Amino acid sequence: MGVDIWAEPAIAGVLGLLLGSFLNVVIHRLPKMMEHQWAQEHAAFAADVDVHAPPTASTEKKTFNLWTPRSRCPSCGHVVQWYENIPVLSYLFLRGRCSACHVRISARYPLVEILTAALFAFCVHQWGLTPTGLAWCGFSAALVALAFIDWDTTLLPDDITLPLLWAGLLASAGRWIDVPLLASVTGAAAGYLSLWLVYWAFKLATGKEGMGYGDFKLFAALGAWFGWQALVPIILMSSVIGALVGIGLKIFNNLREGGYVPFGPFLVGAGLTAMVFGPNAILQTVLSLFGL
Template identity: 90%
Template sequence: MDILAEPAIAGLVGLLLGSFLNVVIHRLPQMMERQWAQEHAAFAAGTDAPPTPGTEAAFNLCTPRSRCPACGHAVQWYENIPVLSYLFLRGRCSACKVRISARYPLVEILTGVLFAFCAHRWGFTATGLAWAGFSAAMVALAFIDWDTTLLPDDITLPLLWAGLIASAMHWIDVPLLASVTGAAAGYLSLWLVYWAFKLATGKEGMGYGDFKLFAALGAWFGWQALVPIILMSSVIGALVGIGLKVFNNLREGGYVPFGPFLVGAGLTAMVFGPQAMLQTVLNLFGL
């Protein structure tokens, strides 16, 4: 197969999957909130029984069809072609002409580029497929956390187990012992930071989802990569936080979710390697 064919095909698959990731990013937090509401209602009623079937409309990653949030127009298949439909519609709903966020095609393009990179570096192999799956999960987690400060267990935990399995099957260049140790050390390190900060200030500096995401990164890259990843994510997070504060763009409460910066560091480690990341961070500080 031509040297450019595999990245091109993988990039096209990434664009298509990126379109689906937009649905995941938008709907998964809502699905979680509905589940919590149902559990709260069941607890308040003193029963563990699930809602009676048919009492509420189905809402999941497939149902209902995508609609314009402004006018309810059902998105047709030809309006859902990655990137091209956005350009053809000039970034507006075909019915009410309300502007569509540019983030939709950006997620599609980002996923496509990451898939093309994986195919270029590892080809159509188990390794390439593993890192493409890693990339898709990371994209979804970054945008969900930025929007909602949630890192769903439905993504972080499978990502962690996938890293351990990929290591055990020799699909990634990380020994199983380093992968298991990385998962444990990743979780415990942020767990200890969380409790130290909470005991010192009485506030929660991060959520449990961050622990699980860092554990997943430890599983994929090994314990040796944890220091470079946490250093880069902390430096970038601090710079972004300072920038948002300077321009008065901080959210209510003055917080910045940490997950997107862990994701950025994780994807950087995939592309350049953890050691190159560490050297970059050290160079920033003149070390």
């Protein structure tokens, strides 16, 4: 009986490890693909060339997407073989180094795989191998990718935030999540508009941009998944965590150039906390930090 209870979460955990390996590719390549597209559009605009026209011999370049080319060591160009790409195990077997040049591989690769596996196992343990459990697995995977992409590049790609928003609305409409459709739609609208208003108030007051439009879309997506009632707890927790991390980075002189700390990872952290413990638990935790 006890084995049966953990069989499905264990299967989900293995699938999470495999998807986590793919998320590492997404985290690394999707921003580069976006930058390449922007550069291509800028060059086409400057040269008055149709960017959607078929490539010519002078404009055609090597294909670069999530599937092509195969993963390589960024230091020596060694093509990663299949047995060097087994989640977590290959990293341990290689002792965290490239098999060709022995340059250290970032520990973040197995950490992303383990984090995704843990989230998948939790979702299936909580909701089973059901549409609800699978929906929250997809939610978790999207947030993991967004958090690391935003931390690295300060970008929150529309290719992830917008499908995440629509998935929340569809999950609500299909009753896969315990959020009424009206609350989901209202949450999406209120999430976007609230940060949009904060953005413009800050810009008018200081002349600077305090956040990007990707943050609006991510908060809208969280509103779609949790409903409008969860927006205040989520923004409170993400703000408190962001402030604490920002202060810590400043104390240890680890702030990036311009002193900017992306807000997306903290929204992600609050969103995952809301998934695991519930939005009300978030609010109680934040209030307890202030002795309320």
